[in-house]
Amino acid sequence: MSGLAVMHLKYPSLLQFDRDCVKKPDKLRNLKSLYRVGQVPCDTYLREMLDPIETRYFRKFFTRLFAFVQRSGRLRQFEYFDEGYLAPIDGTGHFSSGKIDCPECCVKKPGSKNPQYYHQLLACCLVKPGKKEVLPLMPEPIIQQVDASKNDCEKTALKRLLSNISREHPHLKLVLNFDDLYSDGPTIKLVKSHGYSFIMVAKDTSHTSLYESVDELDKADKVKRYQFTDEKGHKHWFRFVNNVSINKSHKKTLVNYLEYVETDPKGKKYVNTWITDIQLTQENVAKVMRGGRAKWKIENETFNTLITQGYHLEHNYGHGKQHLATNLACLTFSAFLIDQIEQLACKFFQQALEAKKSKKALWHAIRGLFDWFTIENWEDVFAAITEGRSASLKHLVVDTT
Secondary structure (H helix, E strand, O other): OHHHHHHHOOOOOHHHHHHHHOOOHHHHHHHHHHHOOOOOOOHHHHHHHHOOOOHHHHHHHHHHHHHHHHHOOHHHHHOOEOOEEEEEEEEEEEEEEOOOOOOOOEEEOOOOOOOEEEEEEEEEEEEOOOOOOOEEOOOEEEOOOOOOOOOOOHHHHHHHHHHHHHHHOOOOOEEEEEOHHHOOHHHHHHHHHOOOEEEEEOOHHHOHHHHHHHHHHHHOOOOEEEEEEOOOOOEEEEEEEEEEEOOHHHOOOEEEEEEEEEEOOOOOEEEEEEEEOOOOOOOOHHHHHHHHHOOHHHHHHHHHHHHHOOOOOOOOOOOOOOOHHHHHHHHHHHHHHHHHHHHHHOHHHHHHHHHHOOHHHHHHHHHHHHHHEEOOOHHHHHHHHHHOHHHHOOOOEEOOO
């Protein structure tokens, strides 16, 4: 919980957390009331405690938080497809070094004079087009596997990720959203084996056979087209066909093909192509297109947020000798999930965010109150930010030490 407090309060380093909190009674009172921390470890001891913990134990953070969203009925806010909740999947790096390594590090250029050690995560988030909040599930570490002869990779990690999701959320229906890396026969079979649907980017450079098949069907007048212009003057053009073999090696793996071009009033174009198992019709191609484009939400509203908006995902809090680097990254994702749930469900958080106008300003205000006042609960924190300090002095006591 001390590690979670570091990430949730957006501390830039464990050393700064140590300097601010260890052996300071007022800060300890705040940590106890806000995070149920009874004793604050120093930065060195915190690393030593977190390092040997197997990362799988952090799964409870995510499953319990997700269960709250389900029980509260707020998961329904993410409903988009009848086939399931839209869930983009993508990988991101969180550690890279030419000198520091551990047994879990993957290695670029092994055996060379300049090897590069790195850690990555494969993340999955529930999203909805037009909705700001995202709900990350427990990310899957991309790390050196025991007795493996080569580096772990996104596709291998995907097998573990889907297995874990289906075990922990057996009744959760998903429409998984992938980039072009995953749009192949084996991955489609893997996704379908877990009972999930999919939308995958399919570039012409990696799907020559698929594009040729669609063109042949088009010549036979079996490919449909649809277009319209919206109220903002954007032109939307679709070409689609159902039940096409993804390639010659997997002729029995049939997909539905959707090609899309958007042209804005200035003539700028956006072009993309997807394959999906959702049956395409003129009535739903625009909806499937928006679902496919929502893939950017895991890159922008998840990874970019974790890197640029105070969470310091790529910052090296400590590497350790066993699992520390991955555990700290999972704590960062946990803090992000808590904030997303608060933004989704907590009126006090929402009011405070509206008052501060930006996430970074809100984090700064929370840290300021944490540093200068003794605090009984989170409601007081958000009330102080929303109402102003003078209106909140009845709730908080100035720390004069």
